[in-house]
Amino acid sequence: MEGILRNAARAAAACATLGALSVTLPAWAQERPLVIARNLEINSLDPHRAFCDTCQIYLSATYQGLVKLAADDRSIEPSLATEWKANDNQTEFTFKLDPKAVFSDGSPVEAKDVKWTFERLKNLQADPSFMMKGVTAIETPDDKTVVVKMESPNSEFIGILAAPYAGIINSEVASSNGASAGADAATADKGETWFLANSAGSGPYVLDTYRPDDELRFRANDKFWGAAPAVKEIVIDQSADAVSQAQMLQSGAADIAMQVDPDTAETVASPDLTIETVPSYNYIYVSFSPGAAGNQTPLDREVRQALAYAVDYQGAIDFTVGGKGALQASPIPNGFPGTDDLPMPEENLEKAKELLAAKGLQDGFTVDATVASINVYGVDLALLMQKLQQDLARINVTLNIQPVASAVWRQQIVNPGIPFSARFYAPDYYGSAQYVQFFGMVPGSWWERNASGQGKVDLVNQKEVDLLQQALAASGDDVARLYREIALEMINDRIIVPVVSPNLILAYRNEVAGVRYSACCNLPLAELSMK
Template sequence: MTLGADNKTLEPKLAASWEHNENFTEFTFNLNPEAVFSDGSPVEASDVVWTFERLRNLKGSPSFLMDGTQSIEAVDAHTVKVTVDAPNSEFLNKVSAPYTGILNAEAAMAGGALADETAATADGAEGWFLENSVGSGPFVLVNYAPEDELRLSRNDSYYGTAPAFAEVVITQMQDSVSQAQALETGSVDIAMQIDADTAKSLDTPDVVTEIIPSFNFVYFAFMPGSTAMKDKLTPQVREALTYAVDYDGMIEFTVGGNGNKIAAPIPNGFPGTQNLEPRAQDVEKAKSMLAEAGMDSGLEMVAVYPNDNVYGVDLNVMMQKLQQDFAQVGVEVTLKPVTYPVWREEMAAGTADLTAVYYAPDYYGSGQYAAYFGMTEGSTWVSRAGYQSPETVLNEKEGEIYAQALAASGEEAAAKYEELGRELMADNVIIPLVSPNLVLAHRADIDGVRYSACCNLPLAEISRK
């Protein structure tokens, strides 16, 4: 399935239809019998089973999409049945995520891919996948050069509507100005990382720009279980420090006002966020709470974060602003921007007291944020923020609310996600700072450019007028 243009509705793609039982524990997918892989071989239920099992058993970050799958079976050549161990009203949305794209099992196995329980340690196909296409989508891989370009060509075996372009080249350009210049000269047709200020300089009828809200956000996180912060970043101290932050000023400082505040680590517009009130600065309250917590003599922290610019937000600029805000309440922050590999090492080693990073949705649904940001046993951020002292951040109530949300649907589920959002805010561990607006910029003769919550830019919909 895929996500429709409204960024909420699921639409058929490889699955021509689907259904589920009343309590959301059994899901049946009926495959399009005309679907074929890029080599012309038919897409069969066994390929779906193999792909889902591999995703689950790789134990990588996207494996959460298959969490709780009890059985994945091929009923016949074009029917797949998935059974989960607890109600999961978001499972259909999960299957719209790009990570769940179905692979040609036979070809992938020939390239060294594994789907059994040894996949996490024995699968050796990563390099092979970077050079080969084994999917059934509208494009196939031609070439991938890390930090340079990704080159795709039209899949002549595609069973759906053929893309308008025979070739798509995605080129990496680090800064917004370079992208704008390339767009103006016509050397590129679409630019995806132009900030709003630079977009204002594009004064030519040959270029079209549109500024829209996005579902992406950038946040900072406290690390109460770090080697230096245990017994210092208590719940009261964390809450106090959230009052020190100039949230309105942060929007101006980072994106020139072209963004929105966000209350909980769930994107604005996702289920459960409508009634959540964003945080507000109160410096005097921050000072008072720090004094009550015995921290009136000051606190020193080291902020370790990726040296990156994401969605037009320079993390260095954002953290400099946070450094200034914390200094107003007697907290000294040393900034340590690093590469992503080093950042991951420091997260694993528990040496950061404070960090900053970003999140973009994998699909439309609030459950992914509960799974990732929830302070429940074994979650990503309990491991990071709690390090060897998970009790400093654990909130088991969130697991209960999440389960209740997955067992519900519609307004009932949204009410549970609102309750969960309030708990995530009360944790005072993950603090969203800005949800940047997205600039869609393209040549005037390009049609079909839109923002997708699951897929960023649906390439197959783009054409030239």
């Protein structure tokens, strides 16, 4: 029956949008779910295995952290914790939990849940586990107090806790359904399947249903301890590309379209729709993996530098997002600490040819370029790779493009590795350490592991290691200065080369309010309402 009502509401909205007739929706239609069109591209719904843009939306709606990122995308506000403090050298953090906070089953949020959550996040050794790197102990003096101790200073730890992946889990419920936080969680945990059908947080929404490559459905948490969300049910409908998302928006089948690109946006003309263009911290980058098994030519630093010089960066921005984007200097995005006045990427074919000639590669070579067949931030990664193929052909380098499903890409980047690829990244909180710990050539970072072929090639940059340690212990102006030095090192590594930081298109029907871009959550669902 729900499907019939939903379709009837959509049909009525579509008729009104197309101007075929004047329709006044009945009360039941006005209570329909709010529908968001986007490419789901979900790798997991387990809070500690999930690592994707849709994952951020999902986790920030169903779970809450100790703190949260404010609407200015830079400051931190209370969430489950009412107050917190750090010791003088940023190695011990104490939190006081809100006594009113409860999980979606009505049970109180307690210190044991925080301890279990952080230990599982660390021990599961999945993509977001780097956020708990350096945590040595978690103490719970009482039910509402948590003390986290670090092996070394970490001035960004409070910011890290605003990431959706640090949301607190109901430990009793999760444990009873196979989840484990022990030291052996990487092999002992069996909770992922359960999390595909259930949430166990304290957020304004709970998971209703998830059907892979179809829809992700939320319903309001009727035991939410904060202000109840205005929209009772939200559905994210799978829609793989910008054109189909725009069509859903125009027809009334969707209320929000999340990945409309600038070219498509220009074709959307309706008085019933709002189209906004806003800058973002998101970016698309190319990556080199010297340790990949498929390398036919060693991708040493000089060769990587040559390939980077051959890229037509402005042309890539024009080609992918119609010029509606920005150059980005380093893997730390524009506007984050340490990014002022960095040298922007440069196209220099003569320098590229000179570097290759010095290596005896003036006649060129072939590089395997596996890329996920997805559209993200309005950029089709396979099309971007075709542009790069044309660019590199100018220095006699042939890209052998191999489009694959995103899940396949994730497997291949680990083993056997992918020599050359393109990918995307969005921030989890406002702070530069996350980019060093994920993209930097520091031991154990995600890209140090995968670009090196799990250690087959030594890519560790000791200067980055030392500078990061200093930055995490610094304060004031020293923080930005140190991250700028790290950014220069990361540029010189030429493992991660940003190509475009796309502007975002916010596209939605006029009756929807509260649509905004968030650096941590992409789209905060609890702020949405229907006029």
